Amino acid sequence: MAKPRIAVHKFSSCDGCQLAFLNLGEALLQLNEQVEILHFLEAGMSDVSADVDIAFVEGSLSTPDELERIRQVRANSQYLITIGACATSGGLQALRNLDGHHDEWRDAIYAQPEFIHTLKNVVPIASEVKVDLELWGCPVNSVQILAAVRALLFGVAPVDDRDRVCLECKRQQTVCVMVTQGTPCMGPVTRTGCGALCPRFGRDCYGCYGPSETAQSETLARRFAGLSLVPDAIARRFLLINSQAPAFLQAGGVFYRSGAEDPRAGDQDD
Amino acid sequence: MTSRRIRIDVPALTRVEGEGSLRLEIKGNKLVELGLSIFEPPRYFEKFLEGREAREVVDIVARICGICPVAYQISALNALESLSTQAVSPWVQRMRRAFYCGEWLQSHALHIHLLALPDYLGFDNAIAMAERHPEEVKRGLKLQGMGNALIRLFGGRSVHPVGARLGGFHHAPSAETVADLVEKLKGAQEDARNLTHFCASLPLPDDPQSFICVALHHPDHYAMESGEIHTSTGLVLNAAQFEQHFHEHHKPDSTALWSDLDGHPYLTGPLARLNINHAQLPDFLQARLQEIGFQLPSSNMFHSLIARALEIELALHEAIRLLDEYAYPDAPYNSLFLEPGIGFGMSEAPRGLLWHRYALDDQGLIQAARIVPPTSQNQARIEEDLHRSLSRFGLNHDEDALRLRAEQVIRNYDPCISCATHFLRLEKHET
Ligand code: SF4
Numbered sequence: 001m002a003k004p005r006i007a008v009h010k011f012s013s014c015d016g017c018q019l020a021f022l023n024l025g026e027a028l029l030q031l032n033e034q035v036e037i038l039h040f041l042e043a044g045m046s047d048v049s050a051d052v053d054i055a056f057v058e059g060s061l062s063t064p065d066e067l068e069r070i071r072q073v074r075a076n077s078q079y080l081i082t083i084g085a086c087a088t089s090g091g092l093q094a095l096r097n098l099d100g101h102h103d104e105w106r107d108a109i110y111a112q113p114e115f116i117h118t119l120k121n122v123v124p125i126a127s128e129v130k131v132d133l134e135l136w137g138c139p140v141n142s143v144q145i146l147a148a149v150r151a152l153l154f155g156v157a158p159v160d161d162r163d164r165v166c167l168e169c170k171r172q173q174t175v176c177v178m179v180t181q182g183t184p185c186m187g188p189v190t191r192t193g194c195g196a197l198c199p200r201f202g203r204d205c206y207g208c209y210g211p212s213e214t215a216q217s218e219t220l221a222r223r224f225a226g227l228s229l230v231p232d233a234i235a236r237r238f239l240l241i242n243s244q245a246p247a248f249l250q251a252g253g254v255f256y257r258s259g260a261e262d263p264r265a266g267d268q269d270d
Numbered sequence: 271m272t273s274r275r276i277r278i279d280v281p282a283l284t285r286v287e288g289e290g291s292l293r294l295e296i297k298g299n300k301l302v303e304l305g306l307s308i309f310e311p312p313r314y315f316e317k318f319l320e321g322r323e324a325r326e327v328v329d330i331v332a333r334i335c336g337i338c339p340v341a342y343q344i345s346a347l348n349a350l351e352s353l354s355t356q357a358v359s360p361w362v363q364r365m366r367r368a369f370y371c372g373e374w375l376q377s378h379a380l381h382i383h384l385l386a387l388p389d390y391l392g393f394d395n396a397i398a399m400a401e402r403h404p405e406e407v408k409r410g411l412k413l414q415g416m417g418n419a420l421i422r423l424f425g426g427r428s429v430h431p432v433g434a435r436l437g438g439f440h441h442a443p444s445a446e447t448v449a450d451l452v453e454k455l456k457g458a459q460e461d462a463r464n465l466t467h468f469c470a471s472l473p474l475p476d477d478p479q480s481f482i483c484v485a486l487h488h489p490d491h492y493a494m495e496s497g498e499i500h501t502s503t504g505l506v507l508n509a510a511q512f513e514q515h516f517h518e519h520h521k522p523d524s525t526a527l528w529s530d531l532d533g534h535p536y537l538t539g540p541l542a543r544l545n546i547n548h549a550q551l552p553d554f555l556q557a558r559l560q561e562i563g564f565q566l567p568s569s570n571m572f573h574s575l576i577a578r579a580l581e582i583e584l585a586l587h588e589a590i591r592l593l594d595e596y597a598y599p600d601a602p603y604n605s606l607f608l609e610p611g612i613g614f615g616m617s618e619a620p621r622g623l624l625w626h627r628y629a630l631d632d633q634g635l636i637q638a639a640r641i642v643p644p645t646s647q648n649q650a651r652i653e654e655d656l657h658r659s660l661s662r663f664g665l666n667h668d669e670d671a672l673r674l675r676a677e678q679v680i681r682n683y684d685p686c687i688s689c690a691t692h693f694l695r696l697e698k699h700e701t
Contacts, residue, residue, distance in 0.1 A: 010288075010289060012310070012311045012313060013336075014333050014334060014335050014336040015287050015288060015335065015336045015337060015686075016333070016335075016336020016337075016339070016429040016430060017336070017429075018336070019336050019337070019428075019429050020429075022380060022384060023376075023414070023415075023418055023428060023429070025411045025412070025414070025415045026408060026411055028397070028411070029397065029400050029404075029407070029408075029411075032397045032400075037397065041282055041283075041284050041285075041286075041289065042284070042285065042286070042287060042384075042385075043284075043285070043384060043395055043396065043397065044284045044285045044384070044385075044388060044394050044395025044396065044397075045284070045394070045395055046282055046284045048282065062311040062313075063311045066311070091333075092313075092315075092318075092330065092333045093313040093314065093315075095318040096314050096317065096318060118311055118312070138333065138430060139336060139427075139429040139430055141427065194427070197426040197427060197432050198426075198432050198440075200426070200441075201426055201432060201433055201440045201441035202440050202441055203432065203435070203440040203441075206329055208430070232321075233323070236322060236323065236326065240326075240329075240330075241333070
């Protein structure tokens with residue numbers, strides 16, 4: 001049987017999710033025995049238009065060129081997997097959608113803004129092309145990546161764990177930071193996958209894996225208010241790494257700079 | 271020969287962090303055009319730091335770069351904590367240095383093996399290289415893994431670790447976990463030594479050139495997580511004085527800002543650090559310099575590879591030294607009160623000087639932020655280097671040879687293009 005062909009593409013991002021491959025250690029060499037990696041610039045493979053079985057996509061879309069490129073990637077790929085918050089929800093940089101002042105910022109920063117071709121809003125991959133599987137997390141970890149690859153190698157649908165971080169805390173018998181310290185933790189509405197890292201370190205979860213299944217965001221926002229968080233502070237909790245994920249945007253939007261324009265992203269381009 | 275005219279386009283540079291391209295045009299024996307363009311879209315980090323709480327900054331700035339999140343976190347903490355009259359505990363200072371060692375180890379090992387070595391051993395990538403040089407590649411992956419383990423010890427995960435906070439760490443690892451890791455780090459020291467010898471045995475091009483070096487210097491040890499700026503031109507500056515001498519401008523056809531030191535390009539990063547601080551290397555590394563016959567200061571940019579290997583040995587040694595005497599602290603942090611004002615801070619990221627400035631208001635919210643990462647500082651130097659290195663290499667070489675040489679020159683700086691495009695020049699939009 002021919003080895004499945006894969007590609008790893010980067011859009012607007014920090015390169016951190018690609019490290020889920022590059023940090024695999026010797027498993028990276030084993031992975032290479034099971035699949036053929038055709039495009040992965042950081043690792044040295046360059047064949048941007050190769051036809052592949054699986055394309056992994058890191059990063060969000062923020063320029064017209066990127067829109068063009070993702071359509072090409074989609075056309076060349078059997079199965080498209082987004083890796084990480086940027087690709088899946090727009091990521092931290094999508095915070096710029098909230099104010100809608102992108103043009104002014106750009107003009108203020110760059111001496112020749114005409115060279116900076118950017119979209120009005122930063123958007124996730126799925127807003128432009130069909131995505132077959134979304135892996136959440138900022139960053140995604142190697143376990144998620146390998147599980148997806150294995151599932152596809154064996155022809156089964158990858159399992160998508162959408163439980164809350166809270167449940168992971170209970171499984172690991174971690175002391176609840178909200179109950180014991182009154183820390184405003186996002187664990188009750190955040191998808192697991194990290195192994196409840198933050199609560200295990202005695203700190204609040206900050207939502208880097210995005211919303212869990214049936215996230216009760218409004219209930220949690222009210223709970224934060226009960227912990228005497230002011231409205232802006234509540235908004236900041238929800239509007240961070242996955243600010244454009246609907247469950248977070250809605251809850252955060254209610255509290256975001258009262259009096260300001262509607263923070264929800266429009267869809268028009270420059 | 272004089273009629274020769276070639277264009278070399280490298281539409282997407284491989285084995286660099288982030289995406290960029292290179293364009294060369296040679297007419298006769300002259301380089302008429304050279305363009306290193308960066309087309310990463312800007313991510314406007316400083317802008318959305320505005321209005322955030324001081325305590326959120328560490329988790330936000332980490333996301334500028336997946337390869338060096340620790341550097342971003344520590345530079346930010348240095349800047350913000352300078353606004354407090356209280357200091358962090360000696361335990362926190364030592365553990366931050368150990369945490370930072372993990373990042374040097376991880377980033378340098380990744381660079382040497384996955385990004386740089388394929389050039390010297392004649393492969394397109396490390397995976398292909400592993401078929402012929404399995405031991406070398408495995409050794410590199412192991413060292414990279416040690417760095418990641420060290421970051422995880424304090425941060426829970428190696429990319430965007432969650433342990434650092436104002437005043438210290440959220441969590442202190444148990445003494446047993448630390449002792450286990452120290453054993454493993456000790457076991458990797460021989461690998462690191464072999465790596466240095468291996469790098470020094472490669473036929474690196476001999477290409478001396480003159481350039482200004484800029485690095486942090488600390489009176490007590492080889493500077494990493496803190497220090498003052500020293501330059502090879504004799505300047506000594508603290509973080510608050512940075513903006514008096516370092517200036518940025520926007521290069522057309524690029525999304526990055528470039529900086530200069532009083533109008534001149536300069537080098538920051540491992541070779542600059544080693545050139546400025548080599549007298550502080552521990553004895554075993556002084557001996558290593560002798561063994562491999564490495565003269566410092568060095569004016570050969572290709573020595574950056576050896577500099578990284580030496581810094582891997584240093585980072586391992588330092589981490590072991592700091593963790594060997596590990597004691598579980600009374601508290602992993604102290605709550606600091608931050609005064610409103612402007613805080614400046616910096617540290618030596620794996621790729622060089624990383625400078626931050628934050629204005630904090632009386633509500634404890636960030637009013638303005640400015641970040642200058644190493645790659646934007648090295649850009650002018652990279653371009654200057656390309657010009658002279660390619661001419662000196664010989665423009666009559668064929669296209670492939672010229673392209674490879676150009677890529678090698680660029681990789682010496684280990685440019686991180688993602689970092690380079692995530693910052694803003696603040697002065698303008700304050701008006
Ligand atoms: S999701 Fe997070 S780790 Fe992944 S590329 Fe985006 S910013 Fe980096």
